[in-house]
Amino acid sequence: MRKTLFLLCAVLLTTVTPIESVLAQTRKVDKQERKARKELLMSLQNEKEINVIVDFSKTNIHGMSEADFVYRENLTSDEDWATLWENEYKPDLFLDLLKVANLYIFDNGYKVRLGDYENSKYQIRLVVTSIAANGTTNIDVYIENTEQQNVLCKFYIVGTGGMIGPKVNLMGDGFKRAGKDLAKQTIKLFKTGKATYEAESTTGFRDAYYK
Numbered sequence: 001m002r003k004t005l006f007l008l009c010a011v012l013l014t015t016v017t018p019i020e021s022v023l024a025q026t027r028k029v030d031k032q033e034r035k036a037r038k039e040l041l042m043s044l045q046n047e048k049e050i051n052v053i054v055d056f057s058k059t060n061i062h063g064m065s066e067a068d069f070v071y072r073e074n075l076t077s078d079e080d081w082a083t084l085w086e087n088e089y090k091p092d093l094f095l096d097l098l099k100v101a102n103l104y105i106f107d108n109g110y111k112v113r114l115g116d117y118e119n120s121k122y123q124i125r126l127v128v129t130s131i132a133a134n135g136t137t138n139i140d141v142y143i144e145n146t147e148q149q150n151v152l153c154k155f156y157i158v159g160t161g162g163m164i165g166p167k168v169n170l171m172g173d174g175f176k177r178a179g180k181d182l183a184k185q186t187i188k189l190f191k192t193g194k195a196t197y198e199a200e201s202t203t204g205f206r207d208a209y210y211k
Contacts, residue, residue: 038193041143041153044122045110045190051123051146052114054094060130073167089168093175097126097159101177101186108187121146124182135161135170137178140183141195155195157181 044050059063061069074081101114114124125142136159143153159178162170 012024037152039187041193042191044186045112046113047120047122049113049115049117049120051117051120052098052126053123054097054126054128056090056128059128062131062133093168093171096172097175097182099178100176101183102205104180104183105186107171108183110187110190114182114186118146122152124186126182131171131174132161133167133170134163135159135167135172135174137161137171137174139178139182141182143189151194153189155185 016173056066059066064072064132070082070085071087074173105112107115123144127140127142128132128137129140130138139157139159141155141157142151146152159174159176159181161177162173165173188195
């Protein structure tokens with residue numbers, strides 16, 4: 001009986017020890033990867049330009065898809081609202097966000113510029129998820145390597161809308177405040193390599209934001 005127990009213990013030791021060794025090595029690699037990623041994100045402050053692109057394809061506007069929202073506005077407008085949305089309103093919202101973000105970043109001592117710089121090494125992809133009736137705007141943010149398009153960091157920003165005014169003006173308020181939030185999170189990346197509302201996956205962005 002003792003001999004059997006001894007053999008069982010020996011077998012367990014030979015099987016458990018390698019597993020523990022592998023786990024320890026995995027933790028070491030993960031730690032090194034996190035450190036390298038943190039240092040890379042902090043180094044973004046040394047870039048001259050960072051490309052920014054915006055995606056409205058998943059946007060819920062006033063409880064509707066973008067297409068339905070534009071169609072409804074077009075029905076009640078004397079102008080070609082669909083053309084105005086694509087050629088004027090939507091580009092202006094994006095420009096409002098960039099202006100506020102760049103000014104805030106500069107005023108805090110950094111020279112990197114965000115904008116239409118498709119040849120830059122890194123890019124920020126803004127996926128607009130919702131725009132409320134008062135213009136409050138929710139955006140998922142992805143920091144990516146432009147060439148490989150692999151995600152280095154992802155987080156969530158929000159811009160509170162206005163109190164009174166036309167729909168597009170209220171949206172402008174939301175995008176301007178979202179630009180300020182983007183600038184704040186970008187600066188935090190420069191300083192710490194981590195955003196306030198950073199998430200490990202695309203799910204839970206809102207939960208992370210409201211904690």
